[in-house]
Amino acid sequence: MISPDDFRRLALELPQATESSHMGTVDFRCGTIFATLGNPDAAWAMVKLTPDQQEMRVAAEPEVFVSVPGGWGRGGATRLRLAACDEATARGALLDAWRNAAPKTLLDRQP
DSSP states (O other): OOOHHHHHHHHHTSTTOEEEEETTEEEEESSSEEEEEOSSSOOEEEEEOOHHHHHHHHHHOTTTEEEOSHHHHHTTEEEEEGGGOOHHHHHHHHHHHHHHHSOHHHHHTOO
């Protein structure tokens, strides 16, 4: 189990990640949004995966990952249930989401 504060810390550990908000939801960006933290109770977070990444994670850990309903979900937006998630799983999903959103110039500088 991870807390909303754990998720926030993991997201902000990524290079050039910043915390912002839109429509009353906390989001994490590296140019564009790669993750959000749910409201009002923060039981869920969202990571912006590719559809293939989403399919793999939902199949492997359906108790943790669920596709967001509708078009956003078909595009890879994936809910992550904090109470069922460990830190390593959250870190991996956040890293995938960050890589999907990071500008190429930032990715080129990563080891």
